[in-house]
Amino acid sequence: MGIRELFERIPGQARLAGELEMHLGSPKNSYFIIGARDAGAIVAAKAFAQALLCEDRGCGRCKSCRAIERGVHPDVSVFERTGAFLSVDDAKEITGLAFRSTSGSRYRIIIVPELELVERAAPVLLKTVEEPPESTIFILLASMELPELGTLMSRSVVLRYDRLSDEQINDELVKQGAAPDDSVDAVRLSAGHWSRAVELAADHELREAFSLWEQLPHLLKQDLSVIIRLADKLIAVGGLMEDRKKREQRDELEELDELLSTQGLAGSAMREKVEERHRRELRKVRTTELRAGLAVLERHYRNQLVDGEIETLEPSVSIRAIRLIEDSQSALARNSNEFLLLVALLSRLADKSS
Numbered sequence: 001m002g003i004r005e006l007f008e009r010i011p012g013q014a015r016l017a018g019e020l021e022m023h024l025g026s027p028k029n030s031y032f033i034i035g036a037r038d039a040g041a042i043v044a045a046k047a048f049a050q051a052l053l054c055e056d057r058g059c060g061r062c063k064s065c066r067a068i069e070r071g072v073h074p075d076v077s078v079f080e081r082t083g084a085f086l087s088v089d090d091a092k093e094i095t096g097l098a099f100r101s102t103s104g105s106r107y108r109i110i111i112v113p114e115l116e117l118v119e120r121a122a123p124v125l126l127k128t129v130e131e132p133p134e135s136t137i138f139i140l141l142a143s144m145e146l147p148e149l150g151t152l153m154s155r156s157v158v159l160r161y162d163r164l165s166d167e168q169i170n171d172e173l174v175k176q177g178a179a180p181d182d183s184v185d186a187v188r189l190s191a192g193h194w195s196r197a198v199e200l201a202a203d204h205e206l207r208e209a210f211s212l213w214e215q216l217p218h219l220l221k222q223d224l225s226v227i228i229r230l231a232d233k234l235i236a237v238g239g240l241m242e243d244r245k246k247r248e249q250r251d252e253l254e255e256l257d258e259l260l261s262t263q264g265l266a267g268s269a270m271r272e273k274v275e276e277r278h279r280r281e282l283r284k285v286r287t288t289e290l291r292a293g294l295a296v297l298e299r300h301y302r303n304q305l306v307d308g309e310i311e312t313l314e315p316s317v318s319i320r321a322i323r324l325i326e327d328s329q330s331a332l333a334r335n336s337n338e339f340l341l342l343v344a345l346l347s348r349l350a351d352k353s354s
């Protein structure tokens with residue numbers, strides 16, 4: 001085994017695996033992977049961490065490799081921000097992590113996902129990334145290149161997470177056993193995001209609820225009550241995933257309590273830590289769903305631009321719509337009120353005259 005084998009779990013990233021492999025001998029302090037909104041990017045970052053810390057360059061089986069996989073390695077952190085966005089306090093916490101000494105590993109590795117949600121935390125983060133302790137390695141992930149990330153990128157080895165084509169995603173889903181019809185729906189609703197497609201292919205309820213985003217352009221009317229009802233429904237789609245997450249977390253806590261009691265341990269500190277992680281996870285769910293929905297909506301208008309079908313909108317209308325959706329994506333990254341943001345976006349999309 002090695003990093004290339006570890007990467008086989010994530011389709012379409014062989015090139016990235018090869019580039020990371022070349023760095024295993026003498027890694028730099030910071031890696032910046034662009035295009036990585038897909039949850040597969042975290043798997044990729046973890047695979048790099050496994051290869052960096054493993055005696056065997058990423059065997060996938062040793063104690064260290066398994067601990068990284070399960071997210072319990074003491075020297076490898078996947079940073080979970082406290083709110084929907086990376087705050088200055090989060091950046092300070094990352095600095096604290098970076099300066100903590102390792103528990104015997106060669107490197108301390110910090111993976112920071114979704115850096116495009118960096119808000120005002122970039123300067124604080126930059127200071128640490130510029131002058132980290134020698135043994136600290138950052139793996140920074142971002143879905144897009146924002147101007148505020150420019151300096152961070154210039155201090156890092158910048159790599160690209162390749163986007164898969166719809167055909168590639170579909171082939172992979174079918175290979176994994178998805179029914180062809182489910183797979184086609186999942187690919188369409190994933191807007192090109194591999195891990196989202198996997199999630200959708202396995203989940204009929206989510207596919208059904210989430211398809212509202214796809215139907216949205218046909219439901220829009222220049223009528224505020226219609227717009228508000230649609231915005232409410234879209235927020236409720238995110239609520240579905242929030243409820244799921246809550247159930248998952250309840251099960252995890254029950255399991256943990258059982259484990260602690262059979263071992264005769266008090267473990268209240270451990271329980272608190274898990275609860276804190278749960279709170280962080282929960283805050284992110286709704287934003288994540290909203291961003292996934294906006295991506296589907298954006299893809300609809302992009303397809304209108306290229307397809308040239310009979311009902312195709314005027315190109316200028318599609319271009320304007322795409323720009324409005326992109327603006328909403330970045331407004332979302334600046335911590336706007338989600339409901340108001342949707343109402344504003346939908347009203348503008350419904351008004352094709354301006």
Ligand SMILES: [Zn+2]
Pocket residue numbers: 054055056057058059060061062063064065066
């Ligand atoms: Zn190993």
